Amino acid sequence: MATKEAPETSTAKAGSAPAPDDPRKPDSPTDVDKPSWKYIARKTLREFTADQCPDLAAGLTYYAIFSMFPALLALVSLLGIFGQAEKTTAALLEIVQGIAPGQAVEMIREPIQELTTSPAAGFTLVIGLLTALWSASGYVTAFGRAMNRIYEIDEGRGFVKLRGTMLAVTLISLIIVALLAAMLVISGPVAEAVGNVMGLGGAFLTVWNIAKWPAIVALVIVVIAILYYATPNVRQPKIRWMSLGSLIALLIFVLASVGFGFYVGNFSNYNKTYGAIGGVIVMLLWLWILNMSLLFGAEFDAEMERGRQLQAGIEAEDTLQLPPRDTKKSDKLQEKEEEDIRLGRELREKYSGKANGHEGKDQDGSDRHNRDADRRNGHGGATAREGNGNSR
Incomplete structure (x- = not known):
């Protein structure tokens, strides 16, 4: 079986790739022709296998395990700012409970509750938060390596620039998740107060309880889009193109999680097969599904960009033509x-x-x-x- 060719170096692409927003490319998804859409769909499926995304997802699951609890510690510390750490984490767990297998949720429920009730939760905001961010960024860094494979380029950023970028992405993502969690709990009383001021009373609260869910979905898409946009060593086109793959990744993850939860709850016997570690196995499989969904969305974005380039007459059939963010490391290597x-x-x-x-x-x-x-x-x-x- 033929193996996929190694990606071009960022040094080579720095001198040949056109600008990410080259005017020859389609300006919006509606400008992409039907043959291009067919090519994008077919190529996404093939590249998902060629890039060995299931194996990459397994590696990301490994990093997710070691980054999960530092990320939770950082999240709880951020929630401590609002003074609602216990309520907001409980609300988040309820949302996760609705889409994830129950055994996977129970595996993380106790550690989260211990963190929220710990008297050090506020104190860790200064020292513990920095340590937790550094540890949690390990997953984001690994995700960036997977994105480089998907975008057919090597890593050209130096250590300081790379780690700084990954730490910033981790911090921004955690802040958005913290705001999202706080919004679930705090927004109710706030919306009720605003409704009373406006003379709408409970009607405004009812409207808000419906309208907040699209806002939550939008925030989750933003987090995924930030991962897609900032982690690879390529200068991306406008971030609106990233939102397409982010939406696809979210839809696949929700549907796959619901299906997996139904299977675990009705047909599987993980506890009988694996005993005490049955919940661990379920959680690992669920994280693997999450990473598979994220990588599929990233593949779609990459192939969408390839389709735009081909429609613009740019030679991208062999390798994507996007300029690198940096070539320092690539030059040295x-x-x-x-x-x-x-x-x-x-x-x-x-x-x-x-x-x-x-x-x-x-x-x-x-x-x-x-x-x-x-x-x-x-x-x-x-x-x-x-x-x-x-x-x-």
Whole structure:
């Protein structure tokens, strides 16, 4: 089976890729032609397999496990600002309970409740939050590596720039989630107070209880879009293009989670099969589904960009043509690789010369050995006598 070619270096694309918002590209999804949409759909499915996204999702699940509790600690610390950490985390767990398998929710419920009731929850906002952010950013960094594979480019950002970007993405995402959680609890009394001021009373609260859910979905899409936009080493087009893949990822995740929860609740016997760790297995599978959904949405965004480029006449059938954010690391790695190639060539030529010398010596020794054997067997004398006879 043919393997997928390695992505081009960011150094190469820096000099050849057009601007991310090149005017030749379609300006909105409605400008994308029907043949392009068919190509995008087919290519998304193929690239999802070619990029080994199920394996990437498994790796991201590993990082998610180690980043989950630092992220929860940071989230609880942020919620402590509103003084509603216990209520807001309970509201979040209720939402998750509606789409996730019950065993997966129970695995994280107790640690979260311990964090919210801990007297150190507010104190950790200064020191613990920074430590938790650094640990939680490990998942975001791993997600960025997966995004680089999807966008067919290597990592060109230096350590400081890369870690700074991932920490910023982690912090922004946690702040949005904290605001979302606080909105679920605090918005009720606030909406009721606003309704009383406006003279609408409970009617305004009823409207808000319906309208807040589209707002929550929009915030979740924003978080996913930020992951898609900031983590790979490519200068992305306008972020509105990212929202398409984000919406697809969210829909797939919700549907897959509901289906998986139904399966776990009605047909599976994870507790009987795995005993005490049955809940752990369910949670790992659920996180794997989450990461699969995120990577599929990212593949769609990447192939959407490829379709835009092809429709604009840009040669993107072999590799996506997006300029890198930075090439510093890629330049250094390329220099080291060229140095390794040079040293390897010198080593080969050195030993090739010795091998040729030994071959010549072996050939001379073989000739002398044959002549000595002929003389011992009398062939040499007979040959000489025959030569003398012929001369006479």
